[in-house]
Amino acid sequence: MLEGVSVRVSLIGLLLACATTAPTSKKRDWDIYSFHINSTVTSRYATTIITSRVANRIDASQEIQFHVKIPKNAFISKFIMTIEGQTYDGVVKEKEEAQRQYTQAVSHGQSAGIVSSVGRTLEEFKTSVNVAALSKVTFELTYEELLKRQLGKYELLIHARPMQPVADFKIDVHISEQHGINFLERKGGLSTKQLANAITKTQTPTEAWVNLYPSKEQQTQCDGCGEQGLDGDLVIAYDVQRKNSIGELKESEGYFVHYFAPSDLPRIPKNVVFIIDRSGSMSGRKMKQTREALLKILGDLAEDDHFGLITFDNFVSPWKNELLQANQINLHAAKSFAREIKDNGGTDINAAVLKGTDMLNRHPREGTASLLILLTDGDPTTGVTNLEKIHKNVKEAIDSKFPLYCLGFGMDVNFEFLEKMALENNGVGRRIYEESDAALQLQGFYEEVATPLLTDVQMVYLGGSNLTQTHFSQYYNGSEIVVAGQITDNNITEFTAEVIAISKSNKVKYSETTPSEEPIKASSDSNIQRLWAYLTVKQLLDKEVKSSGDEKDKVKKEALDLCLKYGFVTPLTSMVVTKPQGEDSQVVHKPKEGEKPIGRAL
Ligand SMILES: *[C@@H]1O[C@H](CO)[C@@H](O)[C@H](O)[C@H]1NC(C)=O
Numbered sequence: 260m261l262e263g264v265s266v267r268v269s270l271i272g273l274l275l276a277c278a279t280t281a282p283t284s285k286k287r288d289w290d291i292y293s294f295h296i297n298s299t300v301t302s303r304y305a306t307t308i309i310t311s312r313v314a315n316r317i318d319a320s321q322e323i324q325f326h327v328k329i330p331k332n333a334f335i336s337k338f339i340m341t342i343e344g345q346t347y348d349g350v351v352k353e354k355e356e357a358q359r360q361y362t363q364a365v366s367h368g369q370s371a372g373i374v375s376s377v378g379r380t381l382e383e384f385k386t387s388v389n390v391a392a393l394s395k396v397t398f399e400l401t402y403e404e405l406l407k408r409q410l411g412k413y414e415l416l417i418h419a420r421p422m423q424p425v426a427d428f429k430i431d432v433h434i435s436e437q438h439g440i441n442f443l444e445r446k447g448g449l450s451t452k453q454l455a456n457a458i459t460k461t462q463t464p465t466e467a468w469v470n471l472y473p474s475k476e477q478q479t480q481c482d483g484c485g486e487q488g489l490d491g492d493l494v495i496a497y498d499v500q501r502k503n504s505i506g507e508l509k510e511s512e513g514y515f516v517h518y519f520a521p522s523d524l525p526r527i528p529k530n531v532v533f534i535i536d537r538s539g540s541m542s543g544r545k546m547k548q549t550r551e552a553l554l555k556i557l558g559d560l561a562e563d564d565h566f567g568l569i570t571f572d573n574f575v576s577p578w579k580n581e582l583l584q585a586n587q588i589n590l591h592a593a594k595s596f597a598r599e600i601k602d603n604g605g606t607d608i609n610a611a612v613l614k615g616t617d618m619l620n621r622h623p624r625e626g627t628a629s630l631l632i633l634l635t636d637g638d639p640t641t642g643v644t645n646l647e648k649i650h651k652n653v654k655e656a657i658d659s660k661f662p663l664y665c666l667g668f669g670m671d672v673n674f675e676f677l678e679k680m681a682l683e684n685n686g687v688g689r690r691i692y693e694e695s696d697a698a699l700q701l702q703g704f705y706e707e708v709a710t711p712l713l714t715d716v717q718m719v720y721l722g723g724s725n726l727t728q729t730h731f732s733q734y735y736n737g738s739e740i741v742v743a744g745q746i747t748d749n750n751i752t753e754f755t756a757e758v759i760a761i762s763k764s765n766k767v768k769y770s771e772t773t774p775s776e777e778p779i780k781a782s783s784d785s786n787i788q789r790l791w792a793y794l795t796v797k798q799l800l801d802k803e804v805k806s807s808g809d810e811k812d813k814v815k816k817e818a819l820d821l822c823l824k825y826g827f828v829t830p831l832t833s834m835v836v837t838k839p840q841g842e843d844s845q846v847v848h849k850p851k852e853g854e855k856p857i858g859r860a861l
């Protein structure tokens with residue numbers, strides 16, 4: 260479900276400057292003799308453990324690196340190094356506190372530095388440690404994430420790049436879904452022909468196992484692999500069975516989670532207005548990709564949809580002053596208009612969004628779902644340019660009547676500004692990466708919101724407390740609404756779940772009094788609480804973006820307390836990795852999406 264999405268966090272690994280510059284020629288001096296990735300997914304909640312065992316082969320101590328990439332949406336929750344039987348545990352602390360410790364280390368004259376890397380779907384974790392002559396070290400990293408349903412499936416992404424062929428290499432994935440697995444497919448560079456006989460897949464109706472055990476030789480032969488061993492992704496895409504419309508309810512140890520994703524409803528006709536930035540900075544490829552995506556999106560509108568098209572630079576130029584029906588004649592004319600969109604001038608975001616809002620407000624909305632989609636690549640430069648004023652104007656104009664989605668094109672946008680504007684208006688902010696597939700990214704985003712099935716969705720839990728978000732302005736086919744919470748006094752007999760929403764033609768109501776017809780397996784027990792914590796933290800981080808003053812501090816404090824309790828590395832916390840005596844501690848950060856690298860080698 261889009262409202263629940265958070266796509267803005269990323270991570271920085273912090274490491275000693277000398278480690279970053281370690282020459283590659285050193286690599287032969289240490290041997291990764293074992294590399295395991297173990298991912299366990301229970302009801303969409305994935306816990307992945309990466310274990311790397313490394314031997315120092317030379318007769319002198321040396322710095323050994325551990326460098327992996329993990330999904331952006333995940334929170335690191337554990338990191339342990341074991342050297343000569345001694346374990347060193349990472350400890351999650353408040354960011355400022357960790358930073359203070361780190362600064363102290365620097366001021367003591369020890370050399371230290373920060374390296375960050377923010378990719379599209381992955382972020383980096385890097386650390387290094389000094390290992391004595393002919394000794395061994397084990398690195399173990401754990402991260403957790405709730406898999407998000409998008410376009411009808413969940414995707415578990417595992418990135419493997421141990422940096423050398425490994426004698427004992429294993430990826431083990433175990434998925435367990437109580438209501439049954441609908442389909443499961445493997446994708447990604449590690450699922451190609453060359454590795455076909457190294458992969459096995461075993462499936463029962465409710466469980467699946469995928470194991471990738473390539474030989475050392477195979478690790479050098481796959482696509483993108485070479486002398487340095489495996490380098491690629493294994494993606495497991497799957498969906499689950501949905502036996503009843505209210506979805507899946509699970510409870511254990513006083514916590515519950517509810518997955519709601521009906522698909523057997525008629526689509527609700529949309530009123531959609533696209534607001535397209537054509538300022539000078541959009542010139543060239545970005546403008547071309549936008550035209551391309553827009554033409555495709557227009558082609559995908561249904562005949563009973565209504566649409567509007569606004570381009571803006573210094574001036575706001577709507578194609579037509581009101582929404583028109585998406586019939587052949589209008590679409591034909593709109594496409595001709597879209598083909599001619601050219602870049603020019605400044606960026607008046609305020610006026611453009613207000614114009615779009617006005618068009619939607621003037622359009623009758625009974626039995627339809629309205630949405631506003633803004634695409635821009637820069638900061639407001641003309642008209643109202645005060646960011647707070649724009650937020651205020653837009654929020655007042657939209658007045659929670661429909662969601663606003665903000666797509667930030669490229670890395671020059673003020674993503675925080677866009678994201679805040681979207682979150683304040685029941686939408687999400689999304690980054691469009693300035694690469695060759697940008698048109699596909701735009702279409703992909705549109706597809707996610709293309710089929711509204713419900714509006715004004717209210718999730719009601721009697722006997723539930725500390726609930727995550729329970730109101731969603733729209734629900735789209737292929738997505739999922741997830742709500743978690745505590746069961747008051749752990750008294751399940753009093754607990755009921757109900758969903759009230761508006762579908763195409765009428766008000767709908769689903770209810771169920773007892774969670775799940777089937778007994779809950781013991782293996783899933785501790786997960787629901789962690790899932791609740793994960794989702795609560797994600798939503799509090801979003802809430803922090805859109806709140807201010809005392810409210811902001813309160814939300815931040817609440818999120819921080821949970822992060823510390825559950826050991827999550829988030830933009831509010833850092834993990835301090837203590838190392839053997841004589842070495843600096845290291846600090847692992849997770850900055851926000853769009854945040855510039857926060858330092859450099861000193
Ligand atoms: C993966 O991790 C889980 C949880 O720690 C454990 O129960 C399971 O045995 C591990 N699987 C493998 C193949 O190591």
Ligand SMILES: *[C@@H]1O[C@H](CO)[C@@H](O)[C@H](O)[C@H]1NC(C)=O
Nearest residue numbers: 411522524525526710736737
């Ligand atoms: C919603 O998606 C399902 C497949 O996941 C499809 O069978 C159904 O037709 C879709 N509903 C609409 C209204 O498009």
Ligand SMILES: *[C@@H]1O[C@H](CO)[C@@H](O)[C@H](O)[C@H]1NC(C)=O
Nearest residue numbers: 724725726745795817821824
């Ligand atoms: C749940 O809510 C109650 C009352 O609102 C509060 O006292 C309690 O601390 C909350 N529990 C957690 C784990 O946040």
Ligand SMILES: *[C@@H]1O[C@H](CO)[C@@H](O)[C@H](O)[C@H]1NC(C)=O
Nearest residue numbers: 747748749750751752753754
């Ligand atoms: C749960 O609530 C019911 C109804 O209020 C009550 O009869 C029962 O004793 C409660 N059970 C527990 C374990 O508190």
